[in-house]
Amino acid sequence: MSSSCLCDQCSALCCRYFVLEIDTPQTRRQYDDIRWYLVHQNVFVFIEKRKWYLGIYSRCKHLQPDNRCGIYDTRPRICRDYSTDNCDYHGGEYDWQVLFSSAEQLAAYAEEALAKRALKRSKERQKQQRQKARKPELTFVKKRPRATPRRLPKLRPGLMLGPALASGANGNGNGNRNGNGRHATSLRSLPVLPR
Ligand code: SF4
Numbered sequence: 001m002s003s004s005c006l007c008d009q010c011s012a013l014c015c016r017y018f019v020l021e022i023d024t025p026q027t028r029r030q031y032d033d034i035r036w037y038l039v040h041q042n043v044f045v046f047i048e049k050r051k052w053y054l055g056i057y058s059r060c061k062h063l064q065p066d067n068r069c070g071i072y073d074t075r076p077r078i079c080r081d082y083s084t085d086n087c088d089y090h091g092g093e094y095d096w097q098v099l100f101s102s103a104e105q106l107a108a109y110a111e112e113a114l115a116k117r118a119l120k121r122s123k124e125r126q127k128q129q130r131q132k133a134r135k136p137e138l139t140f141v142k143k144r145p146r147a148t149p150r151r152l153p154k155l156r157p158g159l160m161l162g163p164a165l166a167s168g169a170n171g172n173g174n175g176n177r178n179g180n181g182r183h184a185t186s187l188r189s190l191p192v193l194p195r
C-alpha cells in the first residue's frame, strides 16, 4: 500500500475483493460454468475491453480494524504494485462494458450471444457453399507419354529393288532365267541392312 495520505482517508476498498481473468466463453457449457460462479455469494463477473473477469468480494485476512495492512512489510507483490493512481478510491478503476451480479443476468446474456454466434456461423456456412458452387470442379487427366518414333533404317533402293525386280523370284530359292541370260538373284539372298 502506498504511504500516500489518500489511504488514510479510505476504508481500504482495494483490500476487500480480488479479481481474476477468465476464458472468454464460447459454448453453452462454458457460459453455464460462469453461471455456476454467479450462484455463489459475493461473486461478480464483468467484461472489460473484450476480456472476461471473475471478481470475489472477500476481505483480506490481514486488514486491520483501522484499515491498515497487518503485513505491510511482507505484503504480496500485487499489493506492492497497486498504487493510489486511479485506484478504487477514485471510483474509476474498472471500465467494464458489462457487469453480471446474478446468474439470471448472465443466462440472458448467454442466450443472446449464442443466438448471434449461431446466426454468424450459419451465414459463414452459406457463404462457403455459394463459393463452392461457383467454383468449377478441376479434373486432372494423366498425360500419356508420347510414343518414341521408331527409327527405320535408310533403304537403298539400288541394293534391294534392282535385283528383286529383275529376278521374277518364285520364293523357292531356285530363281528363273531372265531375258539377257543372267541368273536372277532370289529375294532370300537380299542383303540385310544394319539398323
Ligand atoms: S483503494 Fe486506493 S486509497 Fe483506498 S486503500 Fe486502496 S490504494 Fe489506498
Ligand code: SF4
Pocket: 001, 014, 015, 016, 060, 061, 062, 063, 064, 068, 069, 070, 071, 072, 075, 076, 079
Ligand atoms: S495484504 Fe495488506 S495490502 Fe494486501 S490486501 Fe491484505 S491488507 Fe491489503
